[in-house]
Amino acid sequence: MNDEDLKGEVTRGARALVVYPHMRGNRGSGELDPDARLEEAKGLALAIGLEIADALIIPIREPRAGTLFGEGQIENISIACTLNEAELVVVDGSLSAIQQRNLEEKLKRKVIDRTGLILEIFGERAATAEGRLQVELAHLDYQAGRLVRSWTHLERQRGGFGFLGGPGETQIEADRRMIRDRMSRIRRELEQVRRTRGLHRDRREKAPWPVVALVGYTNAGKSTLFNHLTGADVMAQDLLFATLDPTMRAVRLPGVEKAILSDTVGFISDLPTQLVAAFRATLEEVTAADVILHVRDIANPDTEAQKRQVLAVLADLGVLPGEGDDIDEEEGAEPGIPIVEVWNKWDLLSEEQADALRDVIAHRSEETIIPLSAVTGEGCDTLLDVVGHGLNADARVYSFVLPAADGQRLAFLHARGEVLREEAAGEDENGPLMRIEVRLAERELGRFRAL
Structure with missing residues (x-):
């Protein structure tokens, strides 16, 4: 496989080997279990239409600066690719440009890391002009640091014109300049989106309908719940990032003539920083909400780790203070926004699991927790009552x-x-x-x- 083959985009239907580099002794309280993380990585690969040839967890004691993996581990990955006829290697972690290039040279196959994979998914799913702009900005930001790869077309030089003849700028410098210029244009367009969204929020505040925002880990059932409460037909599938662009619909609540329910993009562990930055304008809807509904897949064994990941992203957006942080009011944070935990997929629990979780809810009386099933509708009326009464608590x-x-x-x-x-x-x-x-x-x- 030559350099031009390696440069190609991810092809739907390609056979992929998914590799999760597990850093030994480095698991934080908010990280998923290695097996769960591998399953999530496989889900991300399936979401972009790849065929999973095989999936491996590779323990790493000391990451190598040039390749991340050791020589023996790279050899094992290469053998697994050959045995499973894999055309692509998905590394469920962050790779530097040098590591990615070196791995591709050693494996003779295209290599994509977690950030690149998520960017591919977002690029395919963005349906609105705003969403496409945000994804393109994140892609350009990601690619800007990867022009060190030694493809031959980046080594050519363009001569100057007229009396300014000479070696001119290299193709890699020209590419970097073009990327910077395009990023500047996109940021200006997104700033206009931000201003327009702010005007819409001002009109909503004057009009007077409260905003209820759905947030949660991807595939927690937000879109299914959104459809059930509003009668909308937002895409809802058992698929990571089934929906990307935010949707808003009116919903009736007890004691409230009308409220606006907002369905936002799902969060995920290690959400690329490029995406958090690019989608800040969209996620500002969460910071302007009167109530946040944190939808959790309570049947998932890693639901607590997923909760911590969601709260970490909310803290990064300024909705919640980070652990040990002071609230910076200049950032527009609204730490007083009440959060209702929605324990979704209750219908998937066994009777013993449901009883145990009811005991948990009883002992956490200081929190508002609503168990429900967005599929069957059980508990949805209770959720509407709680939100409606919460919005009128100071009446x-x-x-x-x-x-x-x-x-x-x-x-x-x-x-x-x-x-x-x-x-x-x-x-x-x-x-x-x-x-x-x-x-x-x-x-x-x-x-x-x-x-």
Whole structure:
């Protein structure tokens, strides 16, 4: 296989060997079990349409600077590729440009790391213009540091023009400049997206509907729950990153005429920093939410590790303070956003598992935890009740005397609050008056006074 073959993009249907380099004695409390991590890597490969030829866990005591793996391990990977007729090696970890190049030279096969694989998935799934811009920016950022690879086309030089003749810039320098220029243009376009999204948020705040954001580990069932609660038809499959672009729909809640439910991209362990940065504009919807629903796959053995990964990303976005960190209000963080844990896929549990988890919920009374099944609908009504009451937790009873002809404010009180009593209150020089007692949340009171 020559250099031009290795440079090609990942081909759907290609046979891939998935390798997870397990750093011995380096497992943190938030990391998945090695077997679970390997299964997740296989899921990522399947999500991009690869055929899994085989999957290996390779323990690493001391990572090699040039290849990550030792010579004997590389030989074993090469033998596994030959035996399984694998055309591609997926390394479920982060590879430097040098490591990737050296492995490709030794294995004579294309090598892709975890970041590259996730970027491939996002590039295929992005459906909106904004999503495609974000993915392209992340791709360019990833590729910018990988132009050290010694492909022959990068070694040619372009001469200057006219009196500026001479060696000129090398192709690799020209490529870097083109990447920088394109990244600058995309960032300007995304900044416009950010401003537009901010205007939309301002309009929503004035209009007055609370926002409920769904977050969670990829494949936790967010889109299935979103579809059940809103009647939408967002793509929902047993597939990592089945949906990418955020979707917003109206949903009715007890005591709230209308709320906006937002379905966001799923999180994952070791989410590439390029993607966190590129999708910050999209995920800002989470920072503007009134309530966050953290959807968890409670039937997954690694659900606790997945929870820690989600909270780490939320902290990185500024929604939550990081462990031991102070809250930086200048970053726009809203640490006061209430989080409701939604323990999804309850229908997949055995009776013994369900009983054990009910005991856990009973002992964690300080947290709001709702067990449910987005597939069967069990527990969904309870979730809506809890969210609705939570949004109205600060509601108080107010008494207003308004002109009977003031249809706008009377309609607002009926739509946004719970009207307890309404009666005639005499007249003034402008006509009949109405006294109305209504239970209003604090945010609705502010909006009413702004009318």
